[in-house]
Amino acid sequence: MAAASAVLSPLGAATAALGIWVDGFAGGGGASTGIAAAIGRDVDIAINHDPRAIAIHRANHATTEHHCQDIKITWPLAATRFRPVWGAWFSPDCKEHSKAKGGPVKNRNIRQLPDEILPWLRDTRPKMCFVENVEEMQQWGPLDEGGRIIPELKGKEFQRWIRAIRVLGYRVQWRELRACDYGTPTSRKRLYIVMRSDGKPIVWPKPTHAPANDNRVIKSKLLPYRTAAECIDWSIPCPSxxxxxxxxxxxxxxxxxxxxxRHVVEAADPFIVPVTNSKWNPSRTWTTREPLRTITTAKGGEYALVDAAAISLEKFAENSRGKSVAEPLDAVMAGAPRHAQVAAFLTHFRGSNRTASGGDIRMPAKTVTSGGQHQAIVCAHIEQANGGPRNVNSTGRSAARPLSTITTRGTQQRVVETTLIEEGDLPPAMMERAVKVAAFLVKYYGSATSQSVEKPFDTITTLPRYAVVTVTIDAVTYVIVDIGLRMLTPRELARAQGFPDSYVLDPIVRQFIRGKWIEQRLSKAAQIRMIGNSVCPPVAEALIRANMASDLAQYPGVLAA
Structure with a gap:
């Protein structure tokens, strides 16, 4: 299909003059998005055998020429029409190399996909080429009859593949990079291989972000990691x-x-989520040490009543102890989902401080009486549902950290919200739920520690006739009355992966199903699979920018512009 015409910027025009760009395993378009951000235009050719992948790619890269076919049957010179190729990107399916899959190799053809890159290097001679895969690709070696790597031959196939690239005249280097170091709110780590055929040096981009307590951040030399919290739509309900x-x-x-x-009861500074006009404000996160701002009658009040729940980022990977919400998420993977989210926020309760009458949250806040403002907080973290049944001590991740690796199933990262109400303002009708929370924590936390389950926690106090869990924040005692849990949405996962909110995730897909053509929106499951399989756009952009600078030296001012 011919690419649509477009008016190019000076940068796009300059890069077009240097040759075309090819995305050899286009998928959801992560690499193409990063390349486009770096070169000022869409890639010229995208190849993928899956019509769903091509649909989402076409919806976001309209000027690209799309080939919906297996790369194994694609003749490089026919696809490029003998045009000079300036750059190419290949991200072959990684599941038969990834340790996350577990078990023996089931599909040896998928495992050999990196070999399909060699004809492109030989025939089209791109000046620069990039390959992304899981770090376990470095262990690529011959398999025994059971589909497992022969220990003494581990890495032999990878070494053979690298030699084949060098024989073709390419300089080649590889490194493991973490997406959070380049401004992506996920800690996803991947192997990146860079090749050049023009004799110019390979350049690795310098990190732009680091942990908030890093000396380079403190001295303003680097930016702090972007966090999982900024990816979350806090207005989405979190069911109890x-x-x-x-x-x-x-x-x-x-x-x-x-x-x-860990993230609410024992936390020194639980993560509290602010709400403005019924939506979370991602530009500002309150801590529990900040007072509630003045409640106005504008637009029905500026605090929405939501389930007060403490959300924590839980990482279920083996031996994981969880992360703070101030850190990036772990890498997003194309497999089972591994994270959940926990958040906290302040709300203003309507109605009497001694009744559960509440009030319509769409109406202006009622006059504050001498009986109190009936405040509640909702704390949040990310629960991570991977790591196996033995990983019972995982405490998830803080929403103030980057998200962990997203998988293709998207079920391993979930939001946990913990709702707390001021002890003195606890409505009688909510006491039963508060007791239920206490029993839940005693059963699933107390039994997993050396503390006897017959004894109350130090953090559990006894009110008349009831045992409830209390948390003291800024000298105010709150009672935990509920815990909510929900999955992350495709949009939230895409944000964590580094896609802009304008990126189309649910295009119309035309497929031949049971003897007839059907057009329908891309399902949520398919969206999540595409996201989990995708390259983080900011990392692709950083790699391309670092290596194209010398090529654009003949166009003064273009890069700066």
Whole structure:
């Protein structure tokens, strides 16, 4: 299909003059998005065998020429029409190399996909070429009859592949890079291989971000990591774990309980989520040490009543102890989802401080009486549902950290919200739920520690006739009354991966199903799979920018512009 015409910027015109760009395993378009940001225009050719991948790519890269076919049957010179190729990017399917899959190799053809890159290097001679894959690709070696790598031959196939690239006349280097170091709110780590055929040096981009406590950040030399919290749509309801038709798995309950204890009850500074006009303001995160701002009658008040829940980022990977919400998420992976989210926020309760009458949150706040303002906070963290049944002590991740690696199933990262109400303003009708929370934490946290389950936590106090869990924040005592849990949406996962909000995730896909053509929106499951398989655009952009500077030296001022 011919590419649509477009008016190019000076940068786009300059890069077009240097040759075309090819995305050999286009997928959801992460690499293409990063390349476009660097060179000022869309890639020229995108190849993928999956019509769903091509649909989402075409919806976001309209001027690209799309080839919906297996790269194995694509003749490089026919696809490029003998045009000079300035750059190429290849991200072959990684699941048969990834340790996340577990077990023996099932599809040896997928494992050999990197070999499909060699004909492109030989025939089209791109000046620069980039390959992205899981770091385990470096262990690529011959398999035994059971599909497992022969230990003494581990890495031999990778070395053979690198030699083949060098024989073709390419300079080649490889490194493992973390997406959070380049401004992506995920800690996803991947292997990147860079090749050049023009004799120019390979350049690795310098990190632009680091942990908030890093000396380089403190001295303003680098920016702090972007966080999971900024990816979350805090206006989405987080259903209570106590109101589910079907209870959560025991290991999930245990992880949630440990996350609430670490990120809310025992946290020095729980993550509190602000709400403005019923939406979270991603540009500003309150801490529990800040006072509530003046409640106005504008637009029905500036605090929305939501489930007060403490959300923690839980990482279920083995031996993981969870992360702070101030850090990036772990890498997003193309497999089972691994993270959940926990957040906290302040709300203003309407109605009497001794009743559960509440009030319509769409109406202006009522006059504050001498009986109190009936404040509540919602704390949040990310629960991470991977790591296996033995990983019972995982406490998730803080929303102030980057998201962990996103998988293709998107079920491993979940938001946990913990709701707390001032002890003196606890409505009688909510006491039963507060007691239920206490029992939940005793069962799933107390039994997993050396502390006897017959004894109350130090953080659990006894009110008349009731045992509840209390948390003291800024000299104010709150009672935990609920815990909510929900999955992350495709949009939230895409933000964590580094895609802009303008990126189309649900295009119309035309497929031949059961003897007839059907057009329908891309399903959420397919969206998540594309996101989990995608390259983080900011990392691709950083790599391209670092290596194209010398090529654009003949166009003074273009890069600066």
């Amino acid at each position: 774990i106590f109101d589910r038709d079907r209870g959560l798995a025991e290991n999930t309950n245990r992880r949630v309980a440990h996350g609430v204890m």
